Amino acid sequence: xxxxxxxxxxxxxxxxxxxxxxxxxxxxxxxxxxxxxxxxxxxxxxxxxxxxxxxxxxxxxxxxxxxxxxxxxxxxxxxxxxxxxxxxxxxxxxxxxxxxxxxxxxxxxxxxxxxxxxxxxxxxxxxxxxxxxxxxxxxxxxxxxxxxxxxxxxxxxxxxxxxxxxxxxxxxxxxxxxxxxxxxxxxxxxxxxxxxxxxxxxxxxxxxxxxxxxxxxxxxxxxxxxxxxxxxxxxxxxxxxxxxxxxxxxxxxxxxxxxxxxxxxxxxxxxxxxxxxxxxxxxxxxxxxxxxxxxxxxxxxxxxxxxxxxxxxxxxxxxxxxxxxxxxxxxxxxxxxxxxxxxxxxxxxxxxxxxxxxxxxxxxxxxxxxxxxxxxxx
Amino acid sequence: xxxxxxxxxxxxxxxxxxxxxxxxxxxxxxxxxxxxxxxxxxxxxxxxxxxxxxxxxxxxxxxxxxxxxxxxxxxxxxxxxxxxxxxxxxxxxxxxxxxxxxxxxxxxxxxxxxxxxxxxxxxxxxxxxxxxxxxxxxxxxxxxxxxxxxxxxxxxxxxxxxxxxxxxxxxxxxxxxxxxxxxxxxxxxxxxxxxxxxxxxxxxxxxxxxxxxxxxxxxxxxxxxxxxxxxxxxxxxxxxxxxxxxxxxxxxxxxxxxxxxxxxxxxxxxxxxxxxxxxxxxxxxxxxxxxxxxxxxxxxxxxxxxxxxxxxx
Numbered sequence: 001x002x003x004x005x006x007x008x009x010x011x012x013x014x015x016x017x018x019x020x021x022x023x024x025x026x027x028x029x030x031x032x033x034x035x036x037x038x039x040x041x042x043x044x045x046x047x048x049x050x051x052x053x054x055x056x057x058x059x060x061x062x063x064x065x066x067x068x069x070x071x072x073x074x075x076x077x078x079x080x081x082x083x084x085x086x087x088x089x090x091x092x093x094x095x096x097x098x099x100x101x102x103x104x105x106x107x108x109x110x111x112x113x114x115x116x117x118x119x120x121x122x123x124x125x126x127x128x129x130x131x132x133x134x135x136x137x138x139x140x141x142x143x144x145x146x147x148x149x150x151x152x153x154x155x156x157x158x159x160x161x162x163x164x165x166x167x168x169x170x171x172x173x174x175x176x177x178x179x180x181x182x183x184x185x186x187x188x189x190x191x192x193x194x195x196x197x198x199x200x201x202x203x204x205x206x207x208x209x210x211x212x213x214x215x216x217x218x219x220x221x222x223x224x225x226x227x228x229x230x231x232x233x234x235x236x237x238x239x240x241x242x243x244x245x246x247x248x249x250x251x252x253x254x255x256x257x258x259x260x261x262x263x264x265x266x267x268x269x270x271x272x273x274x275x276x277x278x279x280x281x282x283x284x285x286x287x288x289x290x291x292x293x294x295x296x297x298x299x300x301x302x303x304x305x306x307x308x309x310x311x312x313x314x315x316x317x318x319x320x321x322x323x324x325x326x327x328x329x330x331x332x333x334x335x336x337x338x339x340x341x342x343x344x345x346x347x348x349x350x351x352x353x354x355x356x357x358x359x360x361x362x363x364x365x366x367x368x369x370x371x372x373x374x375x376x377x378x
Numbered sequence: 379x380x381x382x383x384x385x386x387x388x389x390x391x392x393x394x395x396x397x398x399x400x401x402x403x404x405x406x407x408x409x410x411x412x413x414x415x416x417x418x419x420x421x422x423x424x425x426x427x428x429x430x431x432x433x434x435x436x437x438x439x440x441x442x443x444x445x446x447x448x449x450x451x452x453x454x455x456x457x458x459x460x461x462x463x464x465x466x467x468x469x470x471x472x473x474x475x476x477x478x479x480x481x482x483x484x485x486x487x488x489x490x491x492x493x494x495x496x497x498x499x500x501x502x503x504x505x506x507x508x509x510x511x512x513x514x515x516x517x518x519x520x521x522x523x524x525x526x527x528x529x530x531x532x533x534x535x536x537x538x539x540x541x542x543x544x545x546x547x548x549x550x551x552x553x554x555x556x557x558x559x560x561x562x563x564x565x566x567x568x569x570x571x572x573x574x575x576x577x578x579x580x581x582x583x584x585x586x587x588x589x590x591x592x593x594x595x596x597x598x599x600x601x602x603x604x605x606x607x608x609x610x611x612x613x614x615x616x617x618x619x620x621x622x623x624x625x626x627x628x629x630x631x632x633x634x635x636x637x638x639x640x641x642x643x644x645x646x647x648x649x650x651x652x653x654x655x656x657x658x659x660x661x662x663x664x665x666x667x668x669x670x671x672x673x674x675x676x677x678x679x680x681x682x683x684x685x686x687x688x689x690x691x
Contacts, residue, residue, distance in 0.1 A: 162418065164445070166449075166455045168462070245470065362604065370603065370605045374598050374600055374608065375562055375613070376559060376561070377590060377628060378558045378586055
């Protein structure tokens with residue numbers, strides 16, 4: 001098992017007190033070059049590292065130090081890795097999954113969140129934070145009575161700072177839009193990239209599903225809703241470039257499927273797609289081994305692979321190396337390229353989570369919508 | 379109209395050091411006009427320039443003026459949007475072709491076989507890029523001429539009203555400063571209001587994007603923008619005040635000046651120009667129809683050999 005050089009030295013001293021003082025005086029998890037050491041202090045019968053790194057056992061036990069209440073485990077990670085985890089702490093016959101008490105760094109997601117460790121070389125993107133002095137876009141509301149779904153859809157619309165009615169804007173439609181704002185700080189990403197002239201000022205529609213697993217898995221109502229209900233409503237309210245070259249559709253995970261399947265059903269409507277950790281599961285023969293919610297996804301992907309057409313001209317695809325979906329995403333890239341689609345692919349040592357998606361936004365958005373940096377010489 | 383025989387071209391001015399040095403040299407006795415339209419909504423935040431100038435400064439507020447104009451003359455903005463669409467389509471087609479032609483030119487420049495000299499092939503590959511640039515310039519010129527014929531910008535009542543106001547506020551102005559920013563916006567505002575016709579023969583001090591708007595043709599460049607390696611692009615004709623100078627503001631940040639193949643391709647593609655690196659401390663002055671480097675650092679030029687050489691007067 002991989003061991004931390006510092007911990008090895010300390011454990012040799014066989015002094016829990018010395019180790020405790022070291023723990024109190026240092027940040028944990030301890031990052032020493034490629035080695036990360038996780039430490040838990042507290043009463044427990046068993047402590048496990050619970051993580052979402054595909055390829056490793058999902059639960060890795062920590063070692064108790066010398067019958068004390070200190071538990072530790074060192075692991076080696078590739079440079080620039082970003083790891084989300086919890087501790088599974090067993091007391092009696094009950095296991096609790098808890099945040100790492102020694103680590104204040106937590107990534108939030110729709111299910112709560114996870115502790116996070118940034119490995120050596122990882123750079124926390126400063127462009128994803130609210131920065132003082134950067135002009136902020138605002139949010140407006142749009143209500144759509146959807147004939148497709150038979151209900152009313154509420155869409156928030158990000159309007160960039162210094163909006164001018166006489167200008168015409170490019171449009172980005174975001175699946176799971178509110179989650180992108182909550183968990184990926186999409187609004188701050190947009191504010192900062194616009195401020196730096198790296199992307200043009202955009203109108204961004206934040207679309208949200210009512211029944212995500214169903215609607216995003218190639219539900220034909222969804223594609224019709226986006227193209228025939230949402231898009232016209234946006235174009236009638238905002239001064240948008242009403243050509244496919246000014247439109248981008250985006251989503252993550254099942255939102256990636258919603259993105260691809262919508263563009264596939266309506267080729268020529270969106271020139272650009274941004275798909276992150278898309279759930280692009282497919283089969284070459286036989287049944288798939290994922291959960292039943294993937295049934296319509298696999299059916300769609302198999303159909304798409306038979307008849308891809310050209311859903312869009314440019315596609316940005318990203319995926320975490322620590323996701324099971326990395327293989328499907330990697331295999332999709334040459335397939336798309338072989339059908340004449342201009343594809344940019346970025347993978348990162350990260351998992352299926354909102355901060356991974358956030359961290360890839362700059363590359364994706366600047367590639368799909370290069371900003372006026374090109375024409376601006378201060 | 380005899381425009382600005384006395385000209386200063388500067389690089390980016392984060393601390394206004396070169397600007398101050400130029401003003402020391404010019405010693406203006408009357409107020410200076412200022413254009414910061416390239417900063418768009420931030421146009422009015424010009425305090426640091428006023429402080430550096432040391433003489434009264436009148437900001438012509440061309441960006442704000444255009445906002446009012448667009449509000450007053452909605453037909454003008456509608457027609458501008460149509461023109462914008464036409465130009466965007468031309469640009470998209472140009473960029474598709476440019477990307478491939480430049481790729482071919484780069485491959486040809488880097489090709490080194492022992493038995494064959496490829497200079498003819500290199501020249502031909504670069505010439506195809508030049509032809510494409512010229513095509514775009516011609517096509518954009520046609521769009522602008524047709525637009526002008528149709529709209530008669532200078533005769534539109536609201537434009538005339540602003541030009542009259544500008545004529546009044548620029549009376550007695552002894553020099554014009556043009557700051558950097560969004561080059562297309564600077565150029566557009568200079569043209570809508572005919573600013574250089576209102577201020578003939580006053581010295582002009584332009585920096586960064588302001589210099590580009592004054593050149594014969596506007597060339598955008600950035601070897602490493604965030605979206606990936608960039609190809610220098612021609613935009614359209616500029617105000618044509620700079621003879622054969624093609625200003626390259628902030629070139630040390632934007633261009634890989636040590637990449638000889640890239641530098642050579644750039645210099646040879648724009649061989650009709652002297653491609654001048656305009657960094658923070660570089661100043662070019664034109665006086666008596668001659669250009670000379672007068673900044674605290676010598677001006678530099680891209681050379682067809684792929685080297686960056688000192689600017690020769």
